[in-house]
Amino acid sequence: MNHHDVSSILQRVRDENPLVHNITNVVVTNFTANGLLAVGASPVMAYAPEEVADMVRISRALVLNIGTLNKDVVSSMVLAGKTANELGIPVIFDPVGAGATPFRTEMAQKIIEEVNVSVIRGNAAEVANVLGEKWEIKGVDGGTHQGSNIELAVTAAQKLNTTVVITGKDDVLTDGTTTYLVSNGHPLLTKVTGTGCLLTSVIGAFAGVEKNLLLAGLSALSFYGIAAEKAFEKAGHLGPGSFQIEFLNQLSLVTSEDIEQLSSYKQV
Amino acid sequence: MNHHDVSSILQRVRDENPLVHNITNVVVTNFTANGLLAVGASPVMAYAPEEVADMVRISRALVLNIGTLNKDVVSSMVLAGKTANELGIPVIFDPVGAGATPFRTEMAQKIIEEVNVSVIRGNAAEVANVLGEKWEIKGVDGGTHQGSNIELAVTAAQKLNTTVVITGKDDVLTDGTTTYLVSNGHPLLTKVTGTGCLLTSVIGAFAGVEKNLLLAGLSALSFYGIAAEKAFEKAGHLGPGSFQIEFLNQLSLVTSEDIEQLSSYKQV
Amino acid sequence: MNHHDVSSILQRVRDENPLVHNITNVVVTNFTANGLLAVGASPVMAYAPEEVADMVRISRALVLNIGTLNKDVVSSMVLAGKTANELGIPVIFDPVGAGATPFRTEMAQKIIEEVNVSVIRGNAAEVANVLGEKWEIKGVDGGTHQGSNIELAVTAAQKLNTTVVITGKDDVLTDGTTTYLVSNGHPLLTKVTGTGCLLTSVIGAFAGVEKNLLLAGLSALSFYGIAAEKAFEKAGHLGPGSFQIEFLNQLSLVTSEDIEQLSSYKQV
Numbered sequence: 001m002n003h004h005d006v007s008s009i010l011q012r013v014r015d016e017n018p019l020v021h022n023i024t025n026v027v028v029t030n031f032t033a034n035g036l037l038a039v040g041a042s043p044v045m046a047y048a049p050e051e052v053a054d055m056v057r058i059s060r061a062l063v064l065n066i067g068t069l070n071k072d073v074v075s076s077m078v079l080a081g082k083t084a085n086e087l088g089i090p091v092i093f094d095p096v097g098a099g100a101t102p103f104r105t106e107m108a109q110k111i112i113e114e115v116n117v118s119v120i121r122g123n124a125a126e127v128a129n130v131l132g133e134k135w136e137i138k139g140v141d142g143g144t145h146q147g148s149n150i151e152l153a154v155t156a157a158q159k160l161n162t163t164v165v166i167t168g169k170d171d172v173l174t175d176g177t178t179t180y181l182v183s184n185g186h187p188l189l190t191k192v193t194g195t196g197c198l199l200t201s202v203i204g205a206f207a208g209v210e211k212n213l214l215l216a217g218l219s220a221l222s223f224y225g226i227a228a229e230k231a232f233e234k235a236g237h238l239g240p241g242s243f244q245i246e247f248l249n250q251l252s253l254v255t256s257e258d259i260e261q262l263s264s265y266k267q268v
Numbered sequence: 269m270n271h272h273d274v275s276s277i278l279q280r281v282r283d284e285n286p287l288v289h290n291i292t293n294v295v296v297t298n299f300t301a302n303g304l305l306a307v308g309a310s311p312v313m314a315y316a317p318e319e320v321a322d323m324v325r326i327s328r329a330l331v332l333n334i335g336t337l338n339k340d341v342v343s344s345m346v347l348a349g350k351t352a353n354e355l356g357i358p359v360i361f362d363p364v365g366a367g368a369t370p371f372r373t374e375m376a377q378k379i380i381e382e383v384n385v386s387v388i389r390g391n392a393a394e395v396a397n398v399l400g401e402k403w404e405i406k407g408v409d410g411g412t413h414q415g416s417n418i419e420l421a422v423t424a425a426q427k428l429n430t431t432v433v434i435t436g437k438d439d440v441l442t443d444g445t446t447t448y449l450v451s452n453g454h455p456l457l458t459k460v461t462g463t464g465c466l467l468t469s470v471i472g473a474f475a476g477v478e479k480n481l482l483l484a485g486l487s488a489l490s491f492y493g494i495a496a497e498k499a500f501e502k503a504g505h506l507g508p509g510s511f512q513i514e515f516l517n518q519l520s521l522v523t524s525e526d527i528e529q530l531s532s533y534k535q536v
Numbered sequence: 537m538n539h540h541d542v543s544s545i546l547q548r549v550r551d552e553n554p555l556v557h558n559i560t561n562v563v564v565t566n567f568t569a570n571g572l573l574a575v576g577a578s579p580v581m582a583y584a585p586e587e588v589a590d591m592v593r594i595s596r597a598l599v600l601n602i603g604t605l606n607k608d609v610v611s612s613m614v615l616a617g618k619t620a621n622e623l624g625i626p627v628i629f630d631p632v633g634a635g636a637t638p639f640r641t642e643m644a645q646k647i648i649e650e651v652n653v654s655v656i657r658g659n660a661a662e663v664a665n666v667l668g669e670k671w672e673i674k675g676v677d678g679g680t681h682q683g684s685n686i687e688l689a690v691t692a693a694q695k696l697n698t699t700v701v702i703t704g705k706d707d708v709l710t711d712g713t714t715t716y717l718v719s720n721g722h723p724l725l726t727k728v729t730g731t732g733c734l735l736t737s738v739i740g741a742f743a744g745v746e747k748n749l750l751l752a753g754l755s756a757l758s759f760y761g762i763a764a765e766k767a768f769e770k771a772g773h774l775g776p777g778s779f780q781i782e783f784l785n786q787l788s789l790v791t792s793e794d795i796e797q798l799s800s801y802k803q804v
Contacts, residue, residue, distance in 0.1 A: 068583055326636065
């Protein structure tokens with residue numbers, strides 16, 4: 001992947017200001033909207049079955065997040081997802097908590113079956129449960145199972161015919177053929193709710209301006225991780241409240257030049 | 269409008285602590301509640317059809333916001349709105365995203381038809397779509413169409429028999445006969461989600477203590493814009509996260525004296 | 537109550553990282569999740585009837601909060617609550633706004649009747665309305681009615697066979713036999729939305745690691761109040777926005793040693 005291409009996509013997000021349609025959970029709506037605004041994208045949240053298809057039509061990306069799902073919202077997700085598929089709009093799927101309850105796993109698999117998902121972003125346990133396979137996941141952060149995270153991501157990408165991002169200590173990004181490890185980021189992100197969900201939406205913003213999903217994903221992951229690193233340096237010692245606010249600041253302040261200098265990824 | 273009257277309403281909000289009933293969207297609930305508390309009002313959110321009428325009865329203002337609408341919540345809005353009308357409680361309406369989808373436009377018009385709305389607060393595109401007229405809106409911020417924003421606001425106020433606020437680079441406030449332009453404010457507000465929605469609720473708080481809606485609106489707009497200016501001065505350079513927090517601080521810190529000194533409006 | 541026991545529970549929360557299942561209102565979801573993460577617990581929000589029982593099964597505490605209730609969510613609360621009862625998982629109930637509308641009072645009483653609640657946390661008016669008795673409550677902060685708050689709490693605990701927390705200027709904690717007054721805390725908490733709701737969830741986290749509910753409650757109240765005092769010292773002069781963020785910081789920074797030195801409670 002051309003290093004300059006990776007870093008330049010951020011500026012395109014800021015120039016093109018893509019509208020990202022989020023059908024997401026009630027915990028992270030505000031943080032997601034503010035995060036997308038900070039990045040330079042334009043967020044919209046719409047859930048009603050009467051309007052989701054119309055909202056997708058004016059959007060550049062659709063983000064589906066099942067964090068506080070119910071049957072009705074899953075129906076809206078499927079409707080929106082099918083419309084996005086017809087129009088060639090990328091669909092980014094965050095299977096929050098898949099595996100925590102049978103209902104979540106079932107609904108996540110329903111979405112995967114009925115919608116052609118462009119990117120799945122989750123932790124190892126979530127992705128394994130979407131896949132429906134018995135993976136030996138001993139935690140959800142993937143920190144001590146990096147080898148299997150790569151294997152899991154590649155298997156999921158191949159079986160589901162999609163791009164997969166598994167976040168953890170390092171993040172894995174793969175289309176089933178080409179695989180990257182991104183080591184930008186900071187563990188304090190796990191102390192702020194919705195940082196995984198917002199990353200999924202940020203990937204949506206990047207995929208809204210760049211059709212090469214590996215390139216969009218690599219750029220989004222590097223950018224997001226660098227913002228976390230800078231936020232930690234500036235405010236991490238103050239506590240998670242200040243870190244959260246500084247992270248929003250950094251999502252606005254990090255530049256393509258920062259990505260060029262500070263991104264840390266490798267093909268594996 | 270008497271300059272002292274404009275500035276003094278803020279103190280009355282803080283003395284009288286009006287309860288403002290919000291039926292609003294899931295993105296801005298927390299920010300709206302914290303903003304109203306900072307101003308000195310008392311927020312309540314209630315949506316269930318079994319209780320909205322009862323909640324309106326103990327409130328001083330009702331705010332209806334369709335940001336993440338569905339059919340059920342619109343029914344609750346209409347029920348609450350009719351109760352407010354019977355009791356003479358002001359109803360402030362924020363037609364978020366009217367025009368973005370046919371469903372939103374239709375529901376916004378349904379609310380306007382079934383409820384006597386006291387104030388509509390939106391951007392130019394939203395107000396034009398509520399009006400149902402083909403206005404040549406080339407953007408939603410009204411920045412380059414100030415002439416037409418005034419014309420649009422006056423037409424909407426006359427046709428809908430209500431007070432209209434169109435926010436943009438300058439804010440227009442009119443009852444169809446008397447019209448003001450308010451130039452307080454800061455563009456960074458557009459980088460924080462829900463600042464328009466919170467303004468609508470703040471107008472509700474001011475209308476809850478002052479029956480003259482032009483006076484309440486002028487005071488609320490000046491106050492809100494000054495808080496944004498002060499927040500920008502203090503924290504704008506840090507980024508949108510810090511600006512958001514400082515804006516909440518300033519909603520609590522700005523005084524009637526500040527409004528007297530810093531408000532910037534004119535009758536047009 | 538052994539002073540060291542009170543202070544040591546915080547460290548156990550951080551060591552054991554209890555999963556707290558919240559069925560709560562749409563205003564406070566984000567703040568509750570971030571607050572629980574800051575304390576060292578693990579939050580989950582799940583509402584769908586198809587999954588709440590399964591989510592309870594993997595949780596250490598269940599928090600029910602009716603702040604933006606509707607019939608469907610109350611059904612999920614009852615289902616989750618009964619499952620928690622079967623499994624011996626503590627249920628913490630926050631009857632937000634009971635008494636404000638008949639529907640709220642009725643739903644709060646329905647929950648109390650159908651679920652064995654371990655702890656009720658509310659202000660004086662809310663607890664009185666759950667109890668269904670005509671108490672002379674002249675306000676909701678209990679500040680000038682401390683005598684009657686104690687009497688009310690004891691009566692509620694005895695009649696409802698539960699532990700009761702009434703928050704106000706001082707907080708009352710009682711199981712109907714043994715009663716404590718906790719004087720840690722700061723009035724600025726009332727200027728940040730959801731601080732009562734988050735306290736209820738924090739009590740859930742503490743009850744998730746300590747079966748003695750008086751001990752868990754006393755520890756949670758002292759801890760929470762100390763975090764507020766420290767946040768006020770550091771950021772109170774800046775305004776409610778900064779106070780809110782610093783409060784989240786302090787929920788992460790306050791230690792068992794701080795509780796040992798700064799807790800202020802007495803048996804009455």
